[in-house]
Amino acid sequence: MAHPASARDEPRGPFAREHTPKGLTQLEDLDRGLVALGTAEGTFLSWRLLASEVSGATETGQAGPAWRVIRDGEEIATVSDVTSYLDLGGHAEARYTVTPVRSGVAGEASAPAPVHADGFFDIPLVRPADGVTPVGEAFTYSANDASVADVDGDGRYELIVKWDPSNSKDVSQVGYTGEVFVDTYTLEGELLNRISLGKNVRAGAHYTQFLAYDFDGDGRSELMMKTAPGTSSATYRNGDLVEESTITLPRGDVRAGVSHDDDYRMSNDDFRAHLTEMFLSWHERDEVVSGQWPATLEEAWGTEVRHDYPLSPDAAAELTDYFIDVYAPSRSGNNRLWNFEGFIVDGPEYLTVFDGETGAELETIPYKPGRGDDGLLWGDYAMSRIEPGNRVDRFLSGVAYLDGAQPSAVFARGYYTRSTLVAYDWDGKRLKERWYVDSGHAPLTNPFNDGPHGRDGTDPEFGTLTTQGFHSLSAADVDADGKHEIVYGSATIDHDGSLLYSSFAEMPPQSAQPGEQARLGHGDAMHVTDIDPARPGLEIFTVHEGGAYAPYGYALRGAADGEILYGDYTGRDTGRGMIGDVDPTVPGLETWATRLRAADGAELGAATGLGTNMSIRWAGDLTTQIVNGSGDAVPTIDDRQRGTLLRAEGTRTNNGTKGNPALVADILGDWREELLVRTTDSAAMRVYVSTEETPHQLATLMHDPQYRAEVARQQTTYNQPSYTGWHLGTGMDFSAVPVLTHEVVPRAPKVHDRPGRGKDEVQVKATPGIAWYVDGERVTHPSGKVRVGATAEIVAVPTAWYRIADGATSAWTVALTR
Ligand SMILES: [Ca+2]
Ligand SMILES: [Ca+2]
Numbered sequence: 162m163a164h165p166a167s168a169r170d171e172p173r174g175p176f177a178r179e180h181t182p183k184g185l186t187q188l189e190d191l192d193r194g195l196v197a198l199g200t201a202e203g204t205f206l207s208w209r210l211l212a213s214e215v216s217g218a219t220e221t222g223q224a225g226p227a228w229r230v231i232r233d234g235e236e237i238a239t240v241s242d243v244t245s246y247l248d249l250g251g252h253a254e255a256r257y258t259v260t261p262v263r264s265g266v267a268g269e270a271s272a273p274a275p276v277h278a279d280g281f282f283d284i285p286l287v288r289p290a291d292g293v294t295p296v297g298e299a300f301t302y303s304a305n306d307a308s309v310a311d312v313d314g315d316g317r318y319e320l321i322v323k324w325d326p327s328n329s330k331d332v333s334q335v336g337y338t339g340e341v342f343v344d345t346y347t348l349e350g351e352l353l354n355r356i357s358l359g360k361n362v363r364a365g366a367h368y369t370q371f372l373a374y375d376f377d378g379d380g381r382s383e384l385m386m387k388t389a390p391g392t393s394s395a396t397y398r399n400g401d402l403v404e405e406s407t408i409t410l411p412r413g414d415v416r417a418g419v420s421h422d423d424d425y426r427m428s429n430d431d432f433r434a435h436l437t438e439m440f441l442s443w444h445e446r447d448e449v450v451s452g453q454w455p456a457t458l459e460e461a462w463g464t465e466v467r468h469d470y471p472l473s474p475d476a477a478a479e480l481t482d483y484f485i486d487v488y489a490p491s492r493s494g495n496n497r498l499w500n501f502e503g504f505i506v507d508g509p510e511y512l513t514v515f516d517g518e519t520g521a522e523l524e525t526i527p528y529k530p531g532r533g534d535d536g537l538l539w540g541d542y543a544m545s546r547i548e549p550g551n552r553v554d555r556f557l558s559g560v561a562y563l564d565g566a567q568p569s570a571v572f573a574r575g576y577y578t579r580s581t582l583v584a585y586d587w588d589g590k591r592l593k594e595r596w597y598v599d600s601g602h603a604p605l606t607n608p609f610n611d612g613p614h615g616r617d618g619t620d621p622e623f624g625t626l627t628t629q630g631f632h633s634l635s636a637a638d639v640d641a642d643g644k645h646e647i648v649y650g651s652a653t654i655d656h657d658g659s660l661l662y663s664s665f666a667e668m669p670p671q672s673a674q675p676g677e678q679a680r681l682g683h684g685d686a687m688h689v690t691d692i693d694p695a696r697p698g699l700e701i702f703t704v705h706e707g708g709a710y711a712p713y714g715y716a717l718r719g720a721a722d723g724e725i726l727y728g729d730y731t732g733r734d735t736g737r738g739m740i741g742d743v744d745p746t747v748p749g750l751e752t753w754a755t756r757l758r759a760a761d762g763a764e765l766g767a768a769t770g771l772g773t774n775m776s777i778r779w780a781g782d783l784t785t786q787i788v789n790g791s792g793d794a795v796p797t798i799d800d801r802q803r804g805t806l807l808r809a810e811g812t813r814t815n816n817g818t819k820g821n822p823a824l825v826a827d828i829l830g831d832w833r834e835e836l837l838v839r840t841t842d843s844a845a846m847r848v849y850v851s852t853e854e855t856p857h858q859l860a861t862l863m864h865d866p867q868y869r870a871e872v873a874r875q876q877t878t879y880n881q882p883s884y885t886g887w888h889l890g891t892g893m894d895f896s897a898v899p900v901l902t903h904e905v906v907p908r909a910p911k912v913h914d915r916p917g918r919g920k921d922e923v924q925v926k927a928t929p930g931i932a933w934y935v936d937g938e939r940v941t942h943p944s945g946k947v948r949v950g951a952t953a954e955i956v957a958v959p960t961a962w963y964r965i966a967d968g969a970t971s972a973w974t975v976a977l978t979r
């Protein structure tokens with residue numbers, strides 16, 4: 162797969178790279194990402210090493226170019242093996258650049274970076290106007306989950322932000338919500354576009370899952386998300402609205418009378434009418450005709466059959482009243498279905514691809530799979546809590562390199578009673594389905610009284626996927642074939658869309674079902690990376706909700722086959738768990754849910770004081786820090802040994818008790834992750850950059866395919882940290898980090914020595930991956946010939962995504978006869 166390198170960094174002329182390396186994963190063509198931050202000691206500079214520049218490993222990190230640091234046009238230092246520098250002689254108005262230097266040849270200088278005096282910078286945001294729901298409830302907006310992608314191909318990230326109304330709802334909560342907006346800004350805070358999802362998309366963590374990624378490899382990212390009639394997008398330029406348009410409704414929907422004015426939100430009366438309609442057609446349902454479900458609603462509810470079927474409209478209305486006022490409350494006191502306004506259980510659902518820069522719609526297709534119904538088939542009326550629009554409306558999204566080269570978009574619907582995932586490739590014009598996974602519904606015996614969780618779906622291959630999914634998913638190459646699998650909670654989908662495994666285990670004696678084989682099942686937190694570097698391959702750490710019905714409250718599994726490496730039955734909903742290198746004296750990453758354990762399972766005591774909301778790679782020593790602070794608390798970055806390293810005063814995390822920063826990702830500077838949190842009033846996104854010195858040099862984490870894919874999916878539902886596909890922690894083996902550049906062996910140049918004629922020449926051979934320099938000048942003539950004097954220095958400098966092979970000669974000094 163071609164790398165989408167822009168012309169910007171490409172060698173020009175006949176020595177331009179003639180082809181892009183084969184088999185290379187499509188990664189972003191990023192700029193230097195230089196940031197300058199004022200600290201008490203001086204000005205801390207931090208920049209990117211690109212994976213395209215890595216030439217191998219050293220004792221302290223990855224090898225790359227040397228770096229020339231320039232302040233106000235004057236060189237102040239040359240450093241190597243680190244991508245940061247503390248300038249003790251700086252000043253507030255200084256402007257810095259950094260230039261890579263290879264074999265004495267300077268490459269492209271970075272864009273100049275100003276100094277951010279306070280150790281952070283703000284990206285101004287345009288907060289949407291407050292609103293009022295159809296029942297008169299006022300709401301406001303706060304900036305919620307964020308992502309980054311290069312929407313215009315200049316190598317610099319833009320910021321994508323989802324706006325969350327103050328009345329956003331969980332899928333189990335009743336009520337109208339405000340509209341959802343997804344904005345794209347430059348890092349300077351210029352609004353580029355705004356997607357308005359419209360009234361037919363409910364607001365809440367489970368509904369809108371947006372993917373910002375360059376799917377087609379043209380160097381500019383797209384934006385994909387679930388849409389509906391009423392969705393529109395607006396393009397801005399210099400702060401002014403220049404274009405606004407609604408998405409294209411599929412022709413079939415237009416013929417069926419669908420319009421952008423449709424309002425599928427239900428009032429309380431609408432819900433009654435909806436139920437009555439459902440009851441009126443009870444006798445025709447496939448499940449009723451086949452005898453799978455009771456023939457009458459009264460039988461399903463365990464009451465005396467008093468009506469003839471097909472029901473009359475009066476009978477259906479009477480049964481609706483009975484269902485809402487008597488049956489539902491008899492199942493649970495929380496079932497107050499007379500108040501069910503604000504849900505959307507009907508109407509078209511779409512998936513739209515937008516241009517990342519302009520927000521222009523590129524394609525809209527029906528969302529796959531459709532809901533089918535309001536959740537009846539999904540078990541939403543079956544359990545004691547009757548919650549239409551709940552299990553049916555659980556969405557996830559992610560990015561994965563399923564063919565090892567090009568990113569695919571993965572959208573998922575449902576995980577309790579039916580699990581579906583669909584993978585799409587985007588070629589710039591059309592979405593093409595790569596594969597579709599569907600467990601089928603877990604069959605219900607009685608849609609109004611059944612316990613379908615943990616029951617296989619109807620599909621022979623994917624039936625065991627039910628109840629295995631989490632509120633997140635990961636893309637990781639679990640079997641080391643260079644292609645991503647989808648780690649789908651307690652199951653894993655192979656890169657080709659087949660089921661790799663679905664994890665079951667024997668229930669322990671103290672559980673509700675001793676000796677039975679049961680799913681590891683659903684949970685809220687999962688982490689996939691090389692947790693234990695002493696064991697080959699990746700590991701998966703998960704927590705599980707099933708309590709007495711789950712074999713494990715938490716478990717560490719081998720990612721290749723799902724084999725349990727360690728875990729504990731807890732007998733209760735184990736809701737939270739995290740991993741990280743929080744004890745540098747213990748090899749590998751530690752894990753914690755109910756207890757702190759080493760990568761090899763050794764008990765390290767209670768996990769007291771260790772947060773579980775989000776982690777960050779912030780320290781210089783490769784340890785992991787934890788981001789704490791939920792609700793109205795000030796977010797902090799905390800280190801287990803050193804305490805609080807940062808208090809992000811004036812900012813807040815998102816998603817209530819989940820305490821998620823808007824984003825934690827390596828968006829700028831060296832390999833450390835930045836903390837992105839909204840200011841308290843959401844007037845800006847604040848970006849904190851670590852100014853802790855580090856002796857370690859690593860390529861930007863964004864050039865690791867797993868990490869980059871995981872950053873794109875960080876926004877999905879219950880945000881999880883992003884992990885590299887290799888072990889990152891203290892004591893790590895830097896030679897184990899994959900080097901993505903291709904080896905090249907330069908051919909020795911020819912010397913045309915013409916004594917006494919003053920026409921001495923050297924001639925270099927055009928070689929993919931090599932830029933030739935003679936006496937510091939780039940060789941540009943098609944012949945490769947350069948006139949030289951008494952001596953000549955000839956240097957072969959690798960171009961992007963190439964490195965000189967170990968042991969190969971890349972510099973020649975020749976003396977010529979005069
Ligand atoms: Ca950009
Ligand atoms: Ca794989």
Ligand SMILES: [Ca+2]
Binds near residue numbers: 694698
């Ligand atoms: Ca391992």
Ligand SMILES: [Ca+2]
Binds near residue numbers: 830831
């Ligand atoms: Ca960084």
